[in-house]
Amino acid sequence: MTQPTYQTDALIAEDIDAYLDKHQHKSMLRFITCGSVDDGKSTLIGRLLYDSRMIFEDQLAALESDSKRVGTQGQEIDFALLVDGLAAEREQGITIDVAYRFFTTESRKFIVADCPGHEQYTRNMVTGASTADLAVILIDARKGVLTQTRRHSFLCHQLGIRHLVLAVNKMDLIGYDRAAYDAIVADYADFAQSIGIEGFTAIPISGLAGDNITARSGNTGWYDGPTLIEYLEAVEVRSDANLARPFRMPVQWVNRPNLDFRGFSGLIASGSVKPGDEVRSLPSSKTSRVKAVVTMDGDLPEAGAGQSVTLTLEDEIDCSRGDVLAAADNPPQVADQFESTIVWMDEEPLVVGRGYWLKLGTQTVSVTVAEPKFEIDVNSMDRLAAKTLHLNQIGVAEITTDRRVVFEPYEQNRTLGGYILVDKLTNRTVGAGMIHFALRRAQNVHWQATDITRDDHAAMKNQKPRVLWFTGLSGSGKSTIANEVEKKLAMMNRHTFLLDGDNIRHGLNKDLGFTESDRIENIRRIGEVAKLMTDAGLIVLTAFISPFRADRQLVRDMMGEGEFIEIHVDTPLEVAEARDVKGLYKKAREGKLKNFTGIDSPYEVPENPEIRVNTVEMTPEEAADYVISKILPLK
Amino acid sequence: MTLTHLQRLEAESIHIMREVVAEADKPVMLYSIGKDSAVMLHLAKKAFYPSPPPFPLLHVDTTWKFRDMYDLREKSACDAGMELLVHRNPEAEERGINPFDHGPLHTDMWKTQGLKQALDKYGFDAAFGGARRDEEKSRAKERIFSFRTASHGWDPKNQRPELWNLYNARKAKGESIRVFPLSNWTELDIWQYIHLENIEIVPLYFSARRPTFEYEGGLFMADDIERLEKVMGRRPEITERSIRFRTLGCFPLTGAVESEAATLPEIIQEMLLTTTSERQGRVIDKDGGDASMEKKKQEGYF
Numbered sequence: 001m002t003q004p005t006y007q008t009d010a011l012i013a014e015d016i017d018a019y020l021d022k023h024q025h026k027s028m029l030r031f032i033t034c035g036s037v038d039d040g041k042s043t044l045i046g047r048l049l050y051d052s053r054m055i056f057e058d059q060l061a062a063l064e065s066d067s068k069r070v071g072t073q074g075q076e077i078d079f080a081l082l083v084d085g086l087a088a089e090r091e092q093g094i095t096i097d098v099a100y101r102f103f104t105t106e107s108r109k110f111i112v113a114d115c116p117g118h119e120q121y122t123r124n125m126v127t128g129a130s131t132a133d134l135a136v137i138l139i140d141a142r143k144g145v146l147t148q149t150r151r152h153s154f155l156c157h158q159l160g161i162r163h164l165v166l167a168v169n170k171m172d173l174i175g176y177d178r179a180a181y182d183a184i185v186a187d188y189a190d191f192a193q194s195i196g197i198e199g200f201t202a203i204p205i206s207g208l209a210g211d212n213i214t215a216r217s218g219n220t221g222w223y224d225g226p227t228l229i230e231y232l233e234a235v236e237v238r239s240d241a242n243l244a245r246p247f248r249m250p251v252q253w254v255n256r257p258n259l260d261f262r263g264f265s266g267l268i269a270s271g272s273v274k275p276g277d278e279v280r281s282l283p284s285s286k287t288s289r290v291k292a293v294v295t296m297d298g299d300l301p302e303a304g305a306g307q308s309v310t311l312t313l314e315d316e317i318d319c320s321r322g323d324v325l326a327a328a329d330n331p332p333q334v335a336d337q338f339e340s341t342i343v344w345m346d347e348e349p350l351v352v353g354r355g356y357w358l359k360l361g362t363q364t365v366s367v368t369v370a371e372p373k374f375e376i377d378v379n380s381m382d383r384l385a386a387k388t389l390h391l392n393q394i395g396v397a398e399i400t401t402d403r404r405v406v407f408e409p410y411e412q413n414r415t416l417g418g419y420i421l422v423d424k425l426t427n428r429t430v431g432a433g434m435i436h437f438a439l440r441r442a443q444n445v446h447w448q449a450t451d452i453t454r455d456d457h458a459a460m461k462n463q464k465p466r467v468l469w470f471t472g473l474s475g476s477g478k479s480t481i482a483n484e485v486e487k488k489l490a491m492m493n494r495h496t497f498l499l500d501g502d503n504i505r506h507g508l509n510k511d512l513g514f515t516e517s518d519r520i521e522n523i524r525r526i527g528e529v530a531k532l533m534t535d536a537g538l539i540v541l542t543a544f545i546s547p548f549r550a551d552r553q554l555v556r557d558m559m560g561e562g563e564f565i566e567i568h569v570d571t572p573l574e575v576a577e578a579r580d581v582k583g584l585y586k587k588a589r590e591g592k593l594k595n596f597t598g599i600d601s602p603y604e605v606p607e608n609p610e611i612r613v614n615t616v617e618m619t620p621e622e623a624a625d626y627v628i629s630k631i632l633p634l635k
Numbered sequence: 636m637t638l639t640h641l642q643r644l645e646a647e648s649i650h651i652m653r654e655v656v657a658e659a660d661k662p663v664m665l666y667s668i669g670k671d672s673a674v675m676l677h678l679a680k681k682a683f684y685p686s687p688p689p690f691p692l693l694h695v696d697t698t699w700k701f702r703d704m705y706d707l708r709e710k711s712a713c714d715a716g717m718e719l720l721v722h723r724n725p726e727a728e729e730r731g732i733n734p735f736d737h738g739p740l741h742t743d744m745w746k747t748q749g750l751k752q753a754l755d756k757y758g759f760d761a762a763f764g765g766a767r768r769d770e771e772k773s774r775a776k777e778r779i780f781s782f783r784t785a786s787h788g789w790d791p792k793n794q795r796p797e798l799w800n801l802y803n804a805r806k807a808k809g810e811s812i813r814v815f816p817l818s819n820w821t822e823l824d825i826w827q828y829i830h831l832e833n834i835e836i837v838p839l840y841f842s843a844r845r846p847t848f849e850y851e852g853g854l855f856m857a858d859d860i861e862r863l864e865k866v867m868g869r870r871p872e873i874t875e876r877s878i879r880f881r882t883l884g885c886f887p888l889t890g891a892v893e894s895e896a897a898t899l900p901e902i903i904q905e906m907l908l909t910t911t912s913e914r915q916g917r918v919i920d921k922d923g924g925d926a927s928m929e930k931k932k933q934e935g936y937f
Contacts, residue, residue, distance in 0.1 A: 016904040023827060028640035097794060099775045100768045102821045109640040111819055123796045130798040240637055252653040257686040265682075267650040267800070296684035306638050308649035308682070321657050345796045359801050362657070420801045427805040429795045 026104065029237050032113040032128045034156070035138030036148040040169045044138065044207035045101055045114050046079020048229075051214050052103040079207075097121070098128040107233050119148075122155070122378070122392040123345035126432060129156055130418070133237050134163040136228070141174045141204075145187050151378045153188075157197050158341060158394070158434065160414060163235050164192075164200040167228060172206040176219040195381055203228055242305040246330040247271030247279070248408075248416060250361035251323045255310050263294055263310035264319055266362070269415035271327060272304035273311065278328035281319040282406040287328045288315040322363040324406040324416070332408045332416055335438030336401045340410075342369065344389035346423065346430035352388060353520035355554035356430065358401060360419035365401045366557040367421070368524070371517070372397040389431075398439060402557055410434035424553050457537030461495045463634050465534035467559055468627070471546045471606060472569030473598050474584055475576035477615045477623070478543040481569060484624035486541055494634060497533055499526060501544040514595060520551060527555035534563060539634075547603040567627060568609040573598045575616060641828055648675075648816040649682040650800060651779060652763070655814050656689055658804035659761035662814075663720075665750075666692040666711075668704040669883045670836050671765035673711070674825050675817055677834045679763075680715055687716035693762070695753055696723045697745035699734060699885035701858050703837050711835070722753035733866045734887045741885070751787045754811060761804065761812045769821045779818045785809035826906065830899040840902065842879040842894045848872055853890040856880075863887070881906070 011019045033041040067078040099114045113128030129135065135156040139149055156164060166188055174180050185202045192200055203212055204220050205228060211217035214229045226234070248269045255263035273279070277290045291312040293300040303309045311325065319325065326332055344350055350369060358367035372395035375386035389395050410417030421431035458465050468485065470478040482498055489496045505512070509525055512518040523546060530540045546552050556564040576598070577585040588596035595601045606612075611630045613623040638646070655662050664679060666672050679688040692712050712719035724732075727744040734741045754762060768775045778794050780802045795803055804812060817825070829836060839856075846857040848871035857863055857873050864870045878891040879902070896905045 012904055012907045016900045019907075020827060020830065020900060020903065023823070024639060024641065024831065026640050027637050028643050097776045097791070099772075100819065101775060102769050102819075104823070109821075109824075127796045127798055131800070237637070252650070253657045255683065255686055261685060263685075265653055267646060294684070296681045304638075306643055306646055308646040308653075310684070357805070359803070361801075362654075414799060418799050418801070420796075420798055420803060422803050422805055427803070427807060429797070429803045432796065432798045 022106075023104070026107060026109050027237060028109045028111065029134065029232060029235065030111045030113070030132050031134040031136060031232065032115050032125075032132045032156075032161075033136045033138060034115045034125060034129075034152040035167075035169075036140065036143070036146045039138040039140045039143075040207045041114055041138050043079045044136070044167070044169065044205075044213075045112055047207045047210060047213055048110075048112070049101060049103055050079065051210070052105065097124050105229060105233055110232065115152075119151070119378075119392060122151075123343070125152065126155060126159065126343055126345070129159045129161060130414075130432070132156075132159075132161055134165065134232070134235055135161045136165045136167050137200075138167050138169050138207075139184060139188070141168050141170045141177075141180060141184065144184050145191060147379045149188070150191055150381070153192065153197065154195055154376075154378060154381060155394075157195060158343075160410060160434070162198075164197060165228065165231060166200050166202040168202060168204050169207055171204045171211055171220065172209045176204070176211075176217075178220075178222045181223075201225070201231055203231065242270040242413075243272060245270040245305075245413070247273050247277070247325075247327040248332060248413065249273070249309075249311070249325045250363070250406075250415065251319060251321055251325060252362050254320055261312070262316070263312050264325060265308070265310045266325070267308045268303060268305050269361070270305050270413055272302055273309075274302040275299075279311075279313070279325045280328040280331045281317055282324045282326060282331055283334045283404050284318055284323070285331075286317040286319075288313040288317050290314075322361075324361065326406075332406055332413075333438055334404045334406050336404045337439040338399050338401075338407070339373075339396065339436045339439060340399055340419075340433045341394065341396055341436065342372075342389060342399075342421075342431050342433045343394050344391060344431050346428055347391055348423075348426075348430070349391070350389040350431065351520070351550075352517040353524065354550050355402075355424060355557060357422040357424060358399070358405075358419050358433075359422065360405060360407065360417075360435075361415055363405055365403045365405060366554070367399050367401045368520075368554075369421075370398040370400070396436075399433070407435055407438070409437055424550055454535045454537065457535065459537075461537040463494050463537065463539060464563075465537050466539050466563050466565055466631065467530045467534060467555070468539065468541045468565050468567055468631070469546070469552065469555065470541065470543045470567045470569055471552060471609075473571055473573060473576045473603055474545055474596070475579045475581055476569040476571035477620060478545075478569045480620045481613065481615075481623045481627070482541045482543040484620050485627050488624055488628055489539060489634075492634070494539055495537065496539045496541060498541045498543070499530060500542075504529075520554070523551045523554060527558045530555070531558050534559065545597050545603070547597045547601065549604045549606070552606070565611065565631060566606055566609040567611045567613065568606045569615060569623075570612050571615045641824060641831065644820055644824060645678065645681070645828075647800070647819065648678045651802070651814060651816040652679055652682040652688075654802050655761050655763065655804065655812075656683070658802075659812070661757070661759050662690040662761040662763065663693045663754075663757065663759040664688070664690055664717075664763040665765070666694050666708070666719075667765065667883075668694065668700065668708050668711075668837060669765070670825055670829060670840060671767065671817055671820075673834050673836050674820070674828055675763060675765045676711060676715060677832060678816060690763075691718040691720050693720045693722065693753055693757075693759075695746060695749045696721050697741070697749070697885050698723060698728070699741075699745075699887060701837070701839055701856070701883065701886045703839050704883060707835070707837050720753070720757065722749055722756070724749035724752060734885055735866045741888075745885075754787070759811065760806065761814055763814050763816060765817050766815050767820050767822070767825070768818050777815065777818070779815055780804060781813040781815065782806065783811050783813060787811070822906065823903070826899065826903045830903065837883060839880045839883060842877055842897045842901075844875050845878050845891075846873045847876045847878055847891060848874070850887075854878065854893070855889075856886060856891050858886040 035041055101112045103110050115125040115128040137153055168181055168184055181204050204223050205212045211219055212227045249266040251264045251266050253265045255265050275290050275292055280287045291314050293303045294310040352371050353368050355366045355368055358365050372386040374383040375393055375395040377384055386395055408416040417435045419433045420429050423430045470482050472478050486496050486498050509522050512522050533540045587593040588599040597603050724745055732741055732744045766774055778797045782795055847854055848857050879894045880891055896902045
C-alpha cells in the first residue's frame with residue numbers, strides 16, 4: 001500500500017489554526033475520469049479517495065463486506081463499489097450516471113465526476129464533462145486505445161476541455177513494460193492530432209496497486225514525468241484563464257428592495273469589473289458606468305470571473321434578466337442565426353423545424369434547428385449525412401432563434417456559447433449545443449426601420465391587430481365559423497384577412513408535402529405571413545387543423561403578448577366523421593389516406609385555448625357571435 | 636486573483652439560488668436547523684442582499700427535535716427577515732408516532748409524508764434542500780436541480796442532463812423541483828465556512844456537560860427526560876458526560892459523541908482526525924440495506 005504523501009495529519013493535530021488557514025486558501029479543480037468500461041475509472045477514484053483519507057472506517061468496513069459479497073476483485077477491496085451508488089449500478093456492475101466525489105490535497109480541492117463508459121450513457125458523460133477543467137482518460141495497458149477511448153477524447157475535446165491526461169492504467173498487469181506503454185502513447189498521439197487535440201500528458205499508473213498516483217513508483221524507473229496528483233495540483237484552472245478576457249455578466253435577477261436601489265445580480269462569466277467602469281447592456285446596447293459592486297460583506301473595489309455579485313449603475317438604463325452587461329468598448333456579438341454543434345440527449349429524435357426552448361446564460365428563447373449539415377460518427381469520427389439526430393448522436397446544424405441572442409463562440413466563452421434545448425411539451429432537456437459562429441446573413445441582414453410603424457397602421461384601422469387561430473379536427477367547422485366571424489367583423493368596419501389551409505397550399509406552400517418537417521415549415525410560413533399582416537394592422541383569421549401543440553406554440557411565440565388568440569373548434573371525432581363534408585374520413589378509414597388527423601395521427605387538444613367553441617351545441621352563427629363577444633373590445 | 640475553493644462554492648450556490656428565484660413560481664427553503672441549513676440560509680441572505688431572501692423557510696417538524704434547535708429556528712428566521720412555516724404531519728401527531736415504538740415509520744410519517752403534505756399544502760414548485768453529494772452514495776449521483784413527479788418521486792435512472800450551469804427549471808403543473816445549492820460542498824467546507832463567516836449554529840455542535848443515556852449500543856442525550864420516560868416506559872439511566880453532536884436530527888435518533896471540542900477549530904480538528912463518517916450517528920441510513928437512501932428518495936424523501 002502506497003503511503004499517502006499529501007495528508008497533513010501532523011499539522012491538524014499540532015496546529016489546527018495553521019491548517020485551516022492553509023485549507024482556506026486552496027484553489028479548486030474539477031475533472032472527469034472517462035474511458036472504456038473496464039479500464040478502472042471507479043477503481044482509480046476509489047484509490048484517490050482512499051489515499052487522501054476521504055474514506056472513513058465505517059465506510060471501509062461496509063466496503064470490505066460489500067466487496068466480498070458483490071465485488072469483482074475476489075477477496076480484495078473493490079473500490080468501484082464506493083462510487084457506483086445506485087442500486088441498478090451495483091447490481092449490474094456498471095456506471096450509469098455521473099457520480100461526483102471530493103478530495104483534497106495540500107494545495108487543492110478536487111471535484112471528480114466519474115462518467116459512464118457505455119455509449120448509451122453518452123449524455124451523462126457530457127453532463128460531467130461540461131463543468132470540468134480537465135479530463136483523465138483511462139486506458140487499459142493490455143488493450144490500448146479502444147473505440148470508447150476515442151469517443152470520450154472526442155467528446156471532451158468538443159466540450160472544450162483543454163487539459164487531457166492519458167492515464168495508462170493496469171501497468172502492473174503488463175509488468176511495467178515501457179515499450180508497450182510507449183506504443184500506446186504513440187498510438188493515442190496520432191489519434192489526438194487527427195481530431196485537433198493540441199496536447200496531452202501521459203502517465204503510466206496502476207489504480208489498484210497505486211503506482212504513480214500520489215508517489216513516484218519504483219516500478220516505472222524509466223518514467224520521469226509527474227505523478228497523477230502532482231499534475232492535477234499544478235495545472236491551470238479555467239476561471240483564471242477567463243479572468244484575462246473582457247468583462248461579461250449575464251443578468252440573472254434585478255434586485256429592487258426599495259425605490260432607491262436597483263441592482264443587477266449575476267455570476268461574472270469573464271473579465272473583471274470595478275466602480276467607474278463603462279459597461280454596455282446587450283442587446284439594447286445602452287451604456288452606463290458601474291456605481292458599486294454590492295455584496296453583503298460590503299462594496300468591493302473589484303470583482304472578477306467566477307464571482308456572484310450585484311452591480312449598481314450610474315444611470316437608469318433598461319436592463320433585465322436575460323440581458324448581458326459587458327465591457328462597453330469590447331461587447332459580445334448579438335445574432336439570431338448560428339452554426340453549432342449539437343449533442344442530442346433524448347429518446348425522441350430531433351424534429352427539424354420544431355420550436356424548442358433554448359437556454360443560453362440567462363436568456364431563454366424559442367429556436368428551430370435546421371436539417372443537420374452532417375452527423376459525426378463518434379467511433380470513427382467520420383462525417384455522415386443526416387436528416388435528424390437521435391439519442392447520443394452529435395452533429396453540426398444551423399439554428400435560428402426567434403429573438404436576437406447575446407453570445408460568444410463556445411471556444412471563447414462557455415457561458416455565452418453553450419446552450420441547452422428543452423422540449424416545449426415534455427420540458428425535458430433534449431439537447432446541448434455549442435455555438436461556432438453567427439451566420440453572416442444574420443449579421444448582414446438588418447431590420448429596416450420604417451417611419452410608419454405597426455402602431456400607426458393599427459391606429460389608422462382603428463383596431464388592435466390580432467391573430468384568431470382556429471384549430472380543430474377536419475370537418476369540425478373551422479373554415480365555416482372563421483368565415484362567419486370575418487363577415488361580422490367586416491360589418492363592424494374592421495379590416496381582416498382569412499388565411500385558409502387549403503388555399504395556402506395552392507400557392508405559397510405548394511412546394512411542401514406532408515412529412516413532419518414540411519408540416520412544421522407550413523405552419524412556420526403561415527405564422528410569418530400572419531405576423532406581417534398584423535404588422536400591417538390587420539385582424540388575421542386562420543383555419544388550419546394544426547393538430548400539434550408544439551406547432552401552435554411556435555406561432556404563438558412569434559406574436560406579441562395577447563395578439564395570438566387560440567380558438568379550439570371543439571367537435572367530437574364521431575360528429576366530424578359523420579359530417580365528412582370532403583369525404584376524407586371515408587378515405588382514411590379505407591386506408592387510402594395516411595396520417596389523417598383523428599384516425600391514425602393524433603390531435604393534441606389545446607390545454608388552455610383563449611376561446612373554446614362547442615359546435616354540437618352552437619350553430620356556426622352562434623359560434624361566431626360567441627367568438628366576437630370574447631374578443632371585444634376590438635380597439 | 637485566483638478564487639479559493641470556498642469562494643467558488645459560494646458563488647456557485649448563490650448563482651443556483653438566484654436561478655430558482657428567477658424561474659420558479661413559488662420557491663421555499665427547507666430549513667432543518669442543522670449546520671448545513673445554517674450555511675444555506677447564510678448564502679441565501681448573501682444572494683439577495685440588500686433584499687431579504689424572497690421566499691419563506693419551511694421546517695418539517697417531528698416534535699422530537701432538540702430544544703436548542705427550536706430556539707435557534709425562531710431566531711434565525713427573524714434575523715433573516717423571512718417568514719417561517721412549520722408543518723407537523725397531523726396523522727403522525729394524532730397517532731403519537733415516535734422513534735422508540737415505530738422505528739422507520741417515524742421517519743416516513745413525520746419526515747417523508749410530512750414534507751410531501753407541506754409542499755402540496757402551500758403549492759411550492761421548487762424547494763431548496765441542504766443535502767451534499769459527499770454525504771451518501773445516491774446523493775453523489777443526484778443533480779443540483781432534481782426533478783420530482785407530481786407524487787414527489789425521484790427516478791434516478793432517468794435524470795435530466797445538467798450541463799454547465801444551465802439549469803432546466805421547466806415543469807408541468809403539479810410537478811416540482813428539489814434544488815440542492817450545497818451539492819458540491821463537503822463536510823469540511825461547511826465547517827470551514829461557518830468558521831470564516833461566523834455563522835450561528837445550534838450550541839449542541841459544541842461540547843458541553845449534558846445528561847446522557849445509552850440505548851441499543853448508542854449514546855444519546857436526554858433532552859426531555861419526562862417525555863422519554865413516557866415513550867420508553869421506563870426512566871433511562873442518566874449520566875452526565877461531555878458530549879457534542881456531529882449531526883442533528885431527532886434527539887432520540889441522533890447519536891452523541893464524547894468530546895471536549897468546544898470551539899470551531901477544535902470541532903474541525905476532531906472531525907479531521909476522526910475515523911467514522913458523519914451519518915454514522917444517524918439510524919436513518921441503516922434500515923433497508925445498501926440502497927436505503929435511494930429508496931427513500933424515490934418515495935419522496937428529500
